[in-house]
Amino acid sequence: MQPVVDPQETAGSMTDRVCAIALRERAFLWWWLLMIPSAALSGLLVAAVFWLFYAGVGIWGIDWPVMWGLAILNYVWWIGIASGGTFISAMFFLVRVEWRTSINRIAESMTLFAAACAGIYPILHLGRPWFFYWLFPYPNTMTLWPQFRSPLFWDFCAIFAYVLSSILFWYLGAMPDMASMRDRATRRGQQIFYGVLAMGFRGTAREWRDFRAAYAVLAAIMAPMVCSVHSIVGLDFAGAQTTGWHSTEFPPFFVFGAVLSGFGMVLFLILPLRRLLRLESFITARHMEVLARLLLTSSLCLAYAYIMDAFNAFYTGDVSERIFFHDRISGVYAGVYWWTLFLNIVVPQLLWWRRLRLNQPLVWLVGLAVIVGMWLERYGIVVVSLHRTKLPSAWGNYAASFWDWATLAGTVGLFFTGMLLVVRLVPILSMFEMRELLANARRQG
């Protein structure tokens, strides 16, 4: 088996390299080349949101009967992507997988911004978004509680908890590294910046003891949360009686899909980053190999879910389910279904071959394929289900408007803006865990 890190590297060399990235006086050229379009797209998001609040959700392509469109779709897509980071970071922390350490900071940052992108959609999509806080179970003058039976309330709680925990987990995990940065920073501004973020962490034995306990507890909370959040997102649909949604398989189905897109996005990010940041000796072929296998595994799980989905359409004996399924594979949106299958199931099968797993451009493209494929899958679930409902008189179509696409592009911009800021400001590897890893490797070696 290949080593997780290049045996040449030591704790010192690693720390020097990682700190140098964030402490550079000037950003890389490529960083600016990526940051400018990302920031521009974020600006588009701001414009799209202002126009949305001014004019109303009618600017989107939603209609009767397709009352949910790109907003909900994008929300599910982003929250699915977010799962990858938590899965890698929390789940593999608990099972003490050593390769996790080199990529957990990137993966967690990805989670953070994907969850942020996801989190704004449920508010934007409301007809009257200024009343979003009515979802909070808070004592109010109307003496009304939210409706506890509604999957949207469960969803609100799940997302709220998930975003909060992700922020805490990411931040707590970065705290010792912030202290290293503070200690290494030479300029006053950087010292203050990292000093504030380190919150006085000095690396005493007692601090480390408390830190490890807190981190383990958070990881133990986060790992099952990946499953619960996506199960509940699945229940947003399965909890309804709508054709194409009302299925008991949705919770695991959504978990499978989420981790698939999560792994896809992790691969999509680390492959260029390791090159651009010269981290090849820390993020190695081993990582690619492992992530590619995970992606393949989740793709196979998803294939099972797709098969069950098709099976259920006939097994339920419900005429409208059958009509819907027939429409799904041969109707106006049939392309969505077939591309979903191709991108999410067929393309990842390439990863059975080790040679292909180690082909970086190919793996990167497979990662992109499942990201796009998962977006299409959600299009199929949200839009295609709603456009063929029980009563044929209420059949309709859906076409996303410019503002739908603008909002999607805007959140993509927001995501990359956030990732680029992390690359610029935060140690991109978890240095304190890497030091342990390298020390262990040295002891064993």
Next chain:
Amino acid sequence: MSGAIPFTRRQWRSLDEIAGDADFLARAAQEFPALAEGLARPESRRRVLKLMAASLALAGLGGCDPGSPAGKLVPAVVAPPDIVAALPNFYAGADLATGYADGIIVEQVMGRPIKVEGNPNHPASLGATSIHGQATILDFYDPDRAAGISRPGPAGTRQPADLQDLLLALSLERARFADRHGAGLRILTGSVASPTLATQLDALLRQYPQAQWHQWDAISRDRARAGAMLAYGRAVETVPHPDAADVILAIDSDLLGGAPGHLRLAREFASRRNPARTRAMSRVYAVEPTPTLIGTAADHRFVAGPAALHAVMAGLAAGILRNETPSDGPPWLGPVIADLRAAHGRALVHVGPDQPAETHALAHALNEALGGRGSTVTVIEPVLHDAVEQAASLRTLVEDMQAGRVDALIILDGNPVFAGPADFAHGLARVRFSLAMTPMPDETGQAVTWSVPRTHPFETWSDARAFDGTATIIQPQALPLYGGLSPHEILALLAGPQPASPRDLVRQTWQPAMSGDFEQAWHDALAGGVVPNTAAARAADTLRPQAAQVMPPTPPAAVALLFRPDPNLLDGRYANNAWLQELPRPLTKLVWDNPLLIPPALAAQHQLVNGDVARLSAAGVHVEAPVWIAPGQAAECVVALLGYGRRIVGTVGAGTGFDFFPLRDAGPPGTLIIEKTGRHAALASTDHHNVLAADAGPRDIVRHGALADYLKDPRFLQERQPVETLYQSRPKLSAQAWGMSIDLNSCIGCNACVVACMAENNVPVVGKQQVLAEREMHWLRIDRYYEGPAEAPDSFFQPMLCMHCEEAPCETVCPVGATVHDHEGLNVQIYNRCIGTRFCSNNCPYKVRRFNFFAFAGEEHRPPISRNPDVTVRARGVMEKCTFCLQRIAEARIAADRDNRPIRDGEVVTACQAACPTRAFAFGNINDSASEVAKRKQSPLDYGLLTEEATHPRVSYEARIRNRNPGIAG
């Protein structure tokens, strides 16, 4: 609206009894400064005297003018008598959409007309209303009516003129008419069903013996009249009685939509259509080139183009009049003839107004031969005043205008520049003095020397006769909102300088007819909405023997272009009515547009799909319009709906549809050429999917079956096995449990309920673009399903509204509890609580919830005072849906609570139920076994929609039964 209509309340009083007022002259001088000025100059004495006379004539109008400087404006500290805040007042009147009176009752709140209901006392209404009756409220408040009197300005523009100028001009004209005994004076009206107008016209023609009166309606019933002339030698009118008919043969018939008295005819028709509740089921055959309402409701519908119809008429004549076996004709004709003959005395043949006069004459002969006269059809004395052949009447007028023989033309009604022949406008330009009364700026108003706003029927006194002759006195419901004159006033001003007010004119008409205490009789006639004993007498005419010999001319074999009035806009006069524009046409579900309707075969032949723009050439006239494929239309027929494409119209109607009048008025089409242009136009239909999708059929949704199967087992359409569910506990019914039953046998798809719902519940109109975006807001829609081949499908209507499910899927998914159940089983929507997640709509199996994607209500072209004050106007971003007319329930509940009694059955009538001509809806307490709705739900035909969803809907349907003739295959 609760229970009985309080007819005993004091009725509208005239405001125009100030002619004898002592200080009127002084006020007139103040109001008309030219008067004082003129008095100072002796040379203009003659002019001044005329002016004074005119002012006197307008005394009534002066009194009606709210802006009159002499009037005192005092806020109503003490409420006007009989107006109680929050309680409605009801006043009888009439709707004149068909040219005949349909009795209505106008609900007023604080003196504002808010809602139209049918008048149960009126023979043409029986409590029901048409779509036009419902929509007239919106016309009444239309801000585009505000344009005043206008005259031609420079370069084709119009410039405003004063009433004073008009009065002066009319006084000068009067002198001229008197000098010339009326030579050159022409008056153009539509059909005259108003006895007062008739009296005025007769008097005027006596006064100016050389004047001529022309009659013309854009959508005329000329052929029916000519058919009566052929059959009886006189323009007698016929009243069919579908309730007396065991067998009905409808030939391109408008019996259920558009025919005079169609509301009553629909009620009578439906009284024989439900085997579980009504009298023995009738059997209805429809033969028609393009689908009609009665064709959709028929047991057998046969598609027949003009040539096939000709053969059918020949066959009917042979088989019934001459007792021969028809030589040719379709295979079903024999069994139909046998069926008709077997039902001697109980058979009815009805022919629509688009069929030739000979067909009408034959139908009269057939009805007589089948013993229908006196039982299924009554021949009555003419109801319309002096009906003439309108096409000829207009032709004479146009020729005289072009020959310069017309000096002055007064157009009291209609829009001939738009809907008439092209040379009408040319002729009109040669007329020295032309005056048109227009409800709002229109093409004719643009082309005349005086355009005068005509008052809305809610704003003036008048009278009108119904299809059976019964007269209604029309009282004003409000002061004229935007000024205007009534035709009675204009006619009176033509006659003399000191005319009586319209109210006095109407009273003069009825004074001789009302015996006994006139004031009491007048009051009763106003309160009841009908003048008793005014129905036309039966005509004694016997059928002329030659009627049985006539044969309609053989139609050309080529593709036929048929013209039909748009069912909503009629001849175009409702083009500015947003409710009617956005009201889906019964079968195509199109809104805001009138594409050419083409049969599926022709579409395939020319490779046309819905929305493809085609170029239509006939008789040298070309029209480019998109096409729409109409299943069930005869393969050799193209149908153009008239009334769209208005060039000068208000804000709402501007730029909608295509004008096919030029094609119609170009004469016989000769060869019709259809070419594909390659362009495509967006057409808005509320049927948002391909209608011909094979799996879109009614399945279990519209249950239907044959009468024969029903007679074997009345419950044959019930589920064989009950739906199994995990959830055993259903909530117990409360003492008051609202529910509804809808009879699919009665529903004829006329849409009256849909407009009534919009009017009652402030349902916003969204416009064509938003309908294209699939965002229409109708709380109640009529679903239409096809079954069978596109060439001749069976069609089914199903009114669809909130089912008020006992286990409502919408309620569990709303995260903020904005939709909940109330204690009487209503599924209520709390607009203030709604944050717009729209999950409820996604989870509604019936898709009856509507969402305010934009601030639709705020963007409507109507003043706020026109809305129902009892119903919240919904904001942007909230969901809305049918409430079972919660405000009406609340009103009844308050009344019941006050009397400490339960709400009585029938005390709450929903808007849709009230409007329905066929009584398809029953609403009430399903937990009261004596209630109408509970009884209907016991019907063996009763079924719930999508009950496998375990929604337990409170709305159920009665399955449709068709009385098929076993002798006819298919």
